[in-house]
Amino acid sequence: MSKLLYTQQGDWSFELVSEIYDACEDIAVNELGCDTYMNQLEVVTFEQMLDAYASIGMPLSYNHWSNGKAWAHYENQYRKGRTSLAYELVINSNPCVNYLMEENTMTTQALVIAHAAFGHNHFFKNNYLFKTWTNAEAIIDYLVFAKNFVKKCEEKYGLDEVEMFLDALHSIRNYGINKYKRPVKLNSYSEAEKAGERAEYLRKHVNELWDTTVIKRKKEDKKRQDKEYVHLEKPEENIIYFLEKNAPNLTDWQRELCRIVRKIAQYFYPQGQTKVMNEGYACFVHYHTMNRLHEKGLICEASMLEFLRLHTNVLNQPTFDKQYYGGINPYALGFAIFQDIKRMCEEPTKEDKEWFPDVAGGNWKEIILDTVENYRDESFILQFLSPKVIRDFKLFQLGDRRIDPHYEVKAIHNDPGYRSIRKELARQYDYNYRIPDIQVRDFDHDDKRTLLLHMYRGKSGRELTNDSTVDVLNYIAYIWGYSVELDAFSQQEVFTEGVRQQEFVRYKQYRST
Amino acid sequence: MSKHIIDRRSNPKGKNLSNRQRFIERSKKFIKENLDETIRGRSVRDLKSGGRVRVPAKSIKEPQFQYDPKSGEKDYILPGNKEYNPGDKIRKPAGGQGGGGGSEGSDDAYGEDDFVFSINKDEFLDILFEDLELPNLLEKQKKSIEEFSVERSGYVNEGSPNNLNLEQSMIRSIGRRLALKKPKGRKLRELIEERDKILEFFSKLPPGKDARTPEYVRLQEIEEEIKRIRARYNAISFIDPIDLKFNNFSKVPKPKNAAVMFCILDVSVSMQEREKDLAKRFFILLHMFLNMKYDLVDIVFIRHHTVAKECTEEEFFNSKESGGTVVSSALELTSEIIKKRYDLTHWNIYISQASDGDNFTSDNQLVEDVMKNQLLPVAQYFTFLCIVPNAGQVHADVRYSAGIGMEKKYYEISQEFSNMQLGRVYESKDIYPVFRSFFLPKDKDNE
Numbered sequence: 002m003s004k005l006l007y008t009q010q011g012d013w014s015f016e017l018v019s020e021i022y023d024a025c026e027d028i029a030v031n032e033l034g035c036d037t038y039m040n041q042l043e044v045v046t047f048e049q050m051l052d053a054y055a056s057i058g059m060p061l062s063y064n065h066w067s068n069g070k071a072w073a074h075y076e077n078q079y080r081k082g083r084t085s086l087a088y089e090l091v092i093n094s095n096p097c098v099n100y101l102m103e104e105n106t107m108t109t110q111a112l113v114i115a116h117a118a119f120g121h122n123h124f125f126k127n128n129y130l131f132k133t134w135t136n137a138e139a140i141i142d143y144l145v146f147a148k149n150f151v152k153k154c155e156e157k158y159g160l161d162e163v164e165m166f167l168d169a170l171h172s173i174r175n176y177g178i179n180k181y182k183r184p185v186k187l188n189s190y191s192e193a194e195k196a197g198e199r200a201e202y203l204r205k206h207v208n209e210l211w212d213t214t215v216i217k218r219k220k221e222d223k224k225r226q227d228k229e230y231v232h233l234e235k236p237e238e239n240i241i242y243f244l245e246k247n248a249p250n251l252t253d254w255q256r257e258l259c260r261i262v263r264k265i266a267q268y269f270y271p272q273g274q275t276k277v278m279n280e281g282y283a284c285f286v287h288y289h290t291m292n293r294l295h296e297k298g299l300i301c302e303a304s305m306l307e308f309l310r311l312h313t314n315v316l317n318q319p320t321f322d323k324q325y326y327g328g329i330n331p332y333a334l335g336f337a338i339f340q341d342i343k344r345m346c347e348e349p350t351k352e353d354k355e356w357f358p359d360v361a362g363g364n365w366k367e368i369i370l371d372t373v374e375n376y377r378d379e380s381f382i383l384q385f386l387s388p389k390v391i392r393d394f395k396l397f398q399l400g401d402r403r404i405d406p407h408y409e410v411k412a413i414h415n416d417p418g419y420r421s422i423r424k425e426l427a428r429q430y431d432y433n434y435r436i437p438d439i440q441v442r443d444f445d446h447d448d449k450r451t452l453l454l455h456m457y458r459g460k461s462g463r464e465l466t467n468d469s470t471v472d473v474l475n476y477i478a479y480i481w482g483y484s485v486e487l488d489a490f491s492q493q494e495v496f497t498e499g500v501r502q503q504e505f506v507r508y509k510q511y512r513s514t
Numbered sequence: 515m516s517k518h519i520i521d522r523r524s525n526p527k528g529k530n531l532s533n534r535q536r537f538i539e540r541s542k543k544f545i546k547e548n549l550d551e552t553i554r555g556r557s558v559r560d561l562k563s564g565g566r567v568r569v570p571a572k573s574i575k576e577p578q579f580q581y582d583p584k585s586g587e588k589d590y591i592l593p594g595n596k597e598y599n600p601g602d603k604i605r606k607p608a609g610g611q612g613g614g615g616g617s618e619g620s621d622d623a624y625g626e627d628d629f630v631f632s633i634n635k636d637e638f639l640d641i642l643f644e645d646l647e648l649p650n651l652l653e654k655q656k657k658s659i660e661e662f663s664v665e666r667s668g669y670v671n672e673g674s675p676n677n678l679n680l681e682q683s684m685i686r687s688i689g690r691r692l693a694l695k696k697p698k699g700r701k702l703r704e705l706i707e708e709r710d711k712i713l714e715f716f717s718k719l720p721p722g723k724d725a726r727t728p729e730y731v732r733l734q735e736i737e738e739e740i741k742r743i744r745a746r747y748n749a750i751s752f753i754d755p756i757d758l759k760f761n762n763f764s765k766v767p768k769p770k771n772a773a774v775m776f777c778i779l780d781v782s783v784s785m786q787e788r789e790k791d792l793a794k795r796f797f798i799l800l801h802m803f804l805n806m807k808y809d810l811v812d813i814v815f816i817r818h819h820t821v822a823k824e825c826t827e828e829e830f831f832n833s834k835e836s837g838g839t840v841v842s843s844a845l846e847l848t849s850e851i852i853k854k855r856y857d858l859t860h861w862n863i864y865i866s867q868a869s870d871g872d873n874f875t876s877d878n879q880l881v882e883d884v885m886k887n888q889l890l891p892v893a894q895y896f897t898f899l900c901i902v903p904n905a906g907q908v909h910a911d912v913r914y915s916a917g918i919g920m921e922k923k924y925y926e927i928s929q930e931f932s933n934m935q936l937g938r939v940y941e942s943k944d945i946y947p948v949f950r951s952f953f954l955p956k957d958k959d960n961e
Contacts, residue, residue, distance in 0.1 A: 015519055022517055041518040049522060052530050067576055069537030072530045073631035096518065103523055118517075164536070172577050320594020329593060397595040399604070402587045407603040413595050426591040437579045456579075463586030465579055472577035 006299045013107040018042065021111045022118070028293045029119035029286060034370050037122040038137060039096040042114070050102055051075050053090050060092060061144050063151035063261070065167055091117035093125040093272075095137040108307045111300070115290035120283025127374045128278070130271035140268060147261045150196070154254050166255055169476035170241060170262040175436045177241035177263030178270050196260075200253035236440040236455065239263065240477070243441045249450065250482040259480075274432055277378045281335015285343075285369070288312065288336070318394065329394075329426075337390045338381070342369055345387070352388060360385075383427035388419045396422050437465060439487065450483040465489050538633065541574060542641050545633075546946065574629060639806050646803065646953040662765045673760025682759035690757060696750040697743045705743070709736045773804050773862040773894070774812040776848050779830060780869040782819040782839040789901045790831055792939055793868030796899050799949050800866050808862065814851060818844035824851065839872045841920060842880040849888040858892055865889060868899040873920040881920060885927050885934075896934045897952055898924050904940065 006024060007017050022042070029035040045053070055072035056062035092098040099117045101110055125131050155163045170177075237243040245251070245259035272279070291312075295305045318333040319326045342365060345353040349361035360368055376384065391414045398412040398421060412418030428434055442455035454477070456465065470487070478485040538545075598604075633641075669682055712733050777797045779790065804811045815830040816822055819837040822844040844867075852863060873881065890896060900921050921936065928934040937948035 015521070018519055019517075022519075026517075039516060039518075041520060043520045043522045045522045045525075049525065055530050055533070064532050064536065066533060066536035066540050066574075068530060069533035069535070070574060070629070072534055073537060074629070077631045168576070173579075175578065318593055320596075321592035322594065322596075329591070394593040395595040396591055396593055397598055399590045399592060400587070401590065403585060407605055410598045410600055410602040410604070411589060412600055413598060418600065422591055425589045429591065437581055439579055461586040461588040463581040463583075463588065466582040469575075469577040469580050472575075473579055476577070 004299075005301055006294070007107045007304075008301065013105070013110050015044075017107060018044075018101070018110055018114070021107070022114050024294060024297075024299055025111065025115045025119060025290050028290045029115065029123075032293065032366075033119075033286060033289060034366055035119045035123040035286065036126060037097065037119060038094075038126050040118045040122060041096040041098050042118065043098060043100055044103055045100050046103055047079070050090065050100060051079065053100060059144060060098060060141065061148055062265075063144075063148045063167075064155075065171075066164065067168075067171065089113040089117040091121045092140075093121075093131065093135060093137055093268075094140050097122045097125065097137070106307065108300070108304045109311065111294070111304075112287050112291060112308055112311055115287035116283045119290070120286035121279060123286070124275070124279050124282050124373055127370075128271070128275060128377075129375055130275060130377055134271050135268050143264065147265065150257060150261065154258070158254065163258070166258055166480070167262070169479050170259060172473045172476040173240050174262060174266045176439060177239060177259075177266040179239050179242070179267065180270075180432065181238070196257050200257070236442050238438075238440045240439070240441055240454070241266075244477070244480050247444075248481050251480070255480075271377075274377045274379070274430075277331040277335040277338075277430065278373070278376060278381050279335070280332045281337075281339050282369075282373050284312075284316065284332055284336035285339040288340075320395070334382075334390075334394070337393060338385050338387075339369060339372075341387050341390050342372065342385060344389075356387060357385075378430035379427050382430060383423065386423045386426065388414075388416075391419055391422055396426070398422050398425055434461075437463075437489075439489075442488070450481075452477070452481045452483065452485045454485065454487040456487060456489040537574075538637060538641070542644075544574075545641050639802060642799070643803055643806060643953075645955070646950060647955045661768045661770050663768045664763050665766045667762050667764045669759040670762040671759065673762070677760045677762075679759050679761050683753070683757050686757040686759065687753045690754060691750060691752070694750050695746075697747050699747070702740065702743050702747065705736055705740050709733065709740070712736070770809040771807070771862070772810040772812070772860060773808040773864055774814060774852075774856050775801060775804055776814045776816060776851075776863070776865040777830070778816045778818070778844045778848065778865065778867040778869075780819070780839055780841070780844075780872065781817045781833070782837055782872065784839070784870050784872050785901075789868075789870055792901050792942060792945065793899065794831055795942055795945050796868060796939070796949065797866060799945065800864070800897070803949075803953065804864060812856075812861075814848075816844050816847055816851075818847070822847040838874060839869075840877050841869070841873045842877050842884055845881060845884040845889060849884060852892060863893040865893050865896045866899070867897070868901065869920075870901050870903070871921045878920055878923050882923060882927060885924075886930070890927070890931045890934060893933060895952075896931075898934070898936045899948065900936065900938045902938050902940050 006020055007013075022040070029037075051072060053060065054075050055068045062068065090100040097118070099113070099122075101113055105113065125135075125137060131137075151163065151167075241259050241263040245256050245263070251259075291300070291305070291308045294300045300308075316330065316333045316336055318330045342360060345357055345360050346363050346365035346368065353361040372381065372385065395414055397410060397414065398418070400409040400411045402409075412421040414422070438457040439454055440457065441452065443453045445451040445453070454474075470489070474485050474487055669679060712729050715729060775797075777793075779785070779793050781790075801811065801813060813827075815825050815827055817825055817830055817833075818839075818841070820840045820843065824847065825833075848865060852858070856863065885896075898921075924934070924936055928936055935952045937951060939945050939948055
């Protein structure tokens with residue numbers, strides 16, 4: 002038995018944090034195979050934590066009132082005691098920045114180090130989405146560049162002007178993302194110089210989209226039915242990118258703001274798609290690490306109990322009929338699946354062998370590392386949500402059709418239900434399930450220059466909310482400079498001879514002044 | 515793999531301050547609109563809290579393309595099945611139109627609610643009284659009470675021991691010792707050490723061999739030196755009475771702006787809960803405003819029906835009375851209190867009356883006398899809040915309408931005296947505009 006790292010008496014200290022870190026590192030790296038960026042542990046006060054919360058978890062961001070709003074919201078919640086702050090906050094950067102709150106007890110600090118400094122950090126460094134879409138080396142510098150650029154714009158063109166433009170861009174933040182095309186890596190060091198060069202280049206060059214001669218040739222090539230709109234070969238999913246390159250009247254600084262907003266949106270794209278996995282893996286790491294620390298005699302019984310209490314709080318999954326039910330807890334689901342993978346490797350049952358022949362009885366360490374690297378929430382759930390986890394959560398599937406005054410129970414946690422539940426749950430973690438798929442389809446080449454957006458209908462046939470759609474279109478029109486139209490599906494029920502059909506309704510929105 | 519541990523706690527924490535200001539700037543308009551709710555339930559005297567502010571979520575929303583949770587055909591995956599089997603039908607909750615399970619991204623659920631956040635007292639007052647002023651003319655006449663405060667004023671050579679300033683005293687002590695070349699204690703100690711060494715050396719020698727050695731000569735020199743230094747060391751004291759310096763304090767006159775605010779409320783039968791509540795809101799605003807402008811604000815509550823009485827705030831708003839209304843009784847009492855307690859050279863007088871306008875017609879003449887001869891000449895400002903029985907009357911012009919009860923009379927008086935203002939309210943949302951109209955600078959009024 003080795004000596005206890007710390008006792009329950011007294012607060013944490015920097016030396017203790019350092020020792021705990023080393024102990025956690027030993028377990029995470031040697032037993033779990035974590036491969037992380039270098040860690041930077043920063044001790045902060047709760048106010049600083051709130052600050053970081055408000056700037057979408059980044060250590061800095063350009064000034065905007067919406068951050069003030071977020072701050073006011075969190076502060077209010079925190080002061081009322083409605084929510085406690087997360088114990089940790091971790092930034093996908095290299096070195097990886099981990100915030101430790103000064104109020105935390107030593108056990109909490111240990112938990113946070115295992116969870117964030119190793120769990121999340123490993124995930125950031127190894128998951129394919131993060132590897133493809135984000136550049137941990139450059140993000141902090143890019144944010145500095147963005148902050149300074151916005152500040153300069155405010156000084157030069159006025160606060161209101163810049164704020165209005167950012168408001169407009171924020172409304173289509175989710176459409177500043179390339180979902181399929183791989184991005185060019187950010188290179189922050191020369192970003193400021195490049196911005197200047199880009200502006201210069203754009204000034205000197207003609208915008209090809211508006212070149213009529215090219216258009217005519219295309220028109221002949223393609224026999225499109227809708228002859229008004231023939232200027233784009235393919236729809237453009239990245240609306241901000243499209244506006245940045247093609248909106249006729251934008252000035253250089255406005256185009257640069259477009260770029261900043263979409264670059265930052267792109268940076269957060271993987272986070273939204275890996276919530277379950279990322280948190281699940283981090284929990285898996287902290288659970289393993291804390292248990293091992295205890296087994297090695299490095300932490301005492303009391304600390305272990307404190308840890309278990311924290312752990313169960315974080316992983317609590319209220320059932321659907323509880324008042325405070327707020328959806329499936331990603332921490333709980335992710336952790337359960339990872340633990341289940343380990344269980345299937347160590348003690349496979351007959352069911353496991355049938356469902357997961359590749360996993361059952363395998364090497365859990367390798368399988369989990371491979372999973373972390375190659376999946377996102379949707380594919381992760383689709384692949385690994387086992388009947389056992391479905392049973393443990395007692396998941397069931399409820400169908401909701403608007404015209405039906407009843408919900409229908411479609412599947413429960415039994416043999417016929419497993420696959421249906423798993424498929425549906427996975428689908429709900431798909432990006433396009435949550436964010437309406439709206440793309441630039443074309444634009445009008447005559448004097449109206451109307452921009453045509455198109456909403457691709459999701460499987461569930463949901464509609465857009467009216468108010469906010471109109472507001473967003475107004476914002477887009479403000480950027481585009483001319484009117485904007487959106488084709489969106491609207492599920493108007495029409496009954497012909499007793500058969501319900503759906504009609505396709507077009508929203509029209511003209512430029513607001 | 516190495517790590518860094520950095521203590522960031524001393525870093526500035528107000529990173530979001532400018533964002534917060536921008537956000538408040540944006541919400542200002544709505545904070546004013548919702549003022550009503552913010553001051554509900556406060557006491558007139560309560561100035562401490564800034565309080566929580568409610569802003570309609572719509573006004574500060576950040577729109578996004580969103581799915582309407584009520585539309586479409588979708589499935590929920592929910593945890594915690596206890597009794598359901600495939601094929602079971604569950605009736606949707608009435609009115610809820612579908613969102614029942616609440617399994618949609620919980621983010622949009624927020625959207626509908628108003629956004630509540632806290633601002634501090636200063637921010638709150640700034641927003642409320644932005645660009646309002648005490649009328650210019652009156653500002654010049656601001657009177658003040660002389661008060662004294664004790665302030666530090668340099669050092670003196672004599673004083674009581676508790677005022678001894680150690681730092682200053684020691685500076686002088688060191689200076690004096692340097693100037694008089696007081697020998698250093700260390701030098702003395704070194705010499706003594708050296709002497710002891712030599713003596714020790716001698717003690718080991720055979721007796722009689724010590725004379726005329728260089729050590730002996732040195733010993734003589736050292737003894738000499740020690741004697742000389744000791745004498746000088748003892749002659750110059752470490753700290754001397756002339757070194758001592760004492761903190762000095764003196765009384766400084768501090769002019770304080772003082773105002774007294776008279777709240778006059780009609781508590782006759784015709785004044786119901788609604789009327790009292792409206793009056794209260796107005797008084798709260800006035801009190802906050804005066805407090806911003808003056809260092810010291812006194813409040814006097816006077817309620818009246820046929821007779822007037824000074825009372826506590828509690829009684830003022832809560833007690834029920836019956837009977838008719840004689841306004842002059844309250845005005846006279848006010849005048850009396852001013853004469854008795856508030857010296858006009860020191861106090862600024864603000865009188866605020868709220869009433870439904872009822873008065874015995876026969877009393878109107880007396881009211882006019884008291885107003886013209888006793889109150890208006892001494893008061894900084896007299897505001898009259900008329901609580902009207904229906905909404906349409908709020909914006910009616912007193913000149914052309916009949917005027918409610920004594921309001922007509924007041925209107926005539928206000929034509930003569932610029933420090934009298936009339937306003938009408940019907941419901942709580944009228945109060946703030948009326949208040950603003952009283953205190954908006956005149957030149958802005960004309961725009």
